[in-house]
Amino acid sequence: IMDVNQDEVKRVIKQYNVDVLLHGHTHRPAIHDLPIDDTATDAKTRHRVVLGDWDRYGWYGDIDIQGNVTLHKFDLSAGQR
Numbered sequence: 915i916m917d918v919n920q921d922e923v924k925r926v927i928k929q930y931n932v933d934v935l936l937h938g939h940t941h942r943p944a945i946h947d948l949p950i951d952d953t954a955t956d957a958k959t960r961h962r963v964v965l966g967d968w969d970r971y972g973w974y975g976d977i978d979i980q981g982n983v984t985l986h987k988f989d990l991s992a993g994q995r
Contacts, residue, residue, distance in 0.1 A: 917940045918937070920948075923935060923948065927950060927960050933958075933960050933981060934962075935963070936962075936963040936965070936975045937962070937963075937964060937965070938965055939968075939973070940964055941966075941967060942964055943964050943965060943973060944985065945963050945984075945985050947959050947960075948961065948962055961983045963983055964985075971987040971989060973986065973988075
């Protein structure tokens, strides 16, 4: 099981000034909250959304109008007989 380098994730989020970074699976599907200090006065929590593998489940992330992030999975065998 591998994961990404947390410092690199924070660097990319700051470089591109994004609130959510979604990436492919590292076998650790979850929404990770990342407090990132952009300046001394701006500490903002960003989110890293990690999709799971596509063995038994499919995965997608959802962001609503308020900026809330949700991670969803669905059974890939549900439509098969």
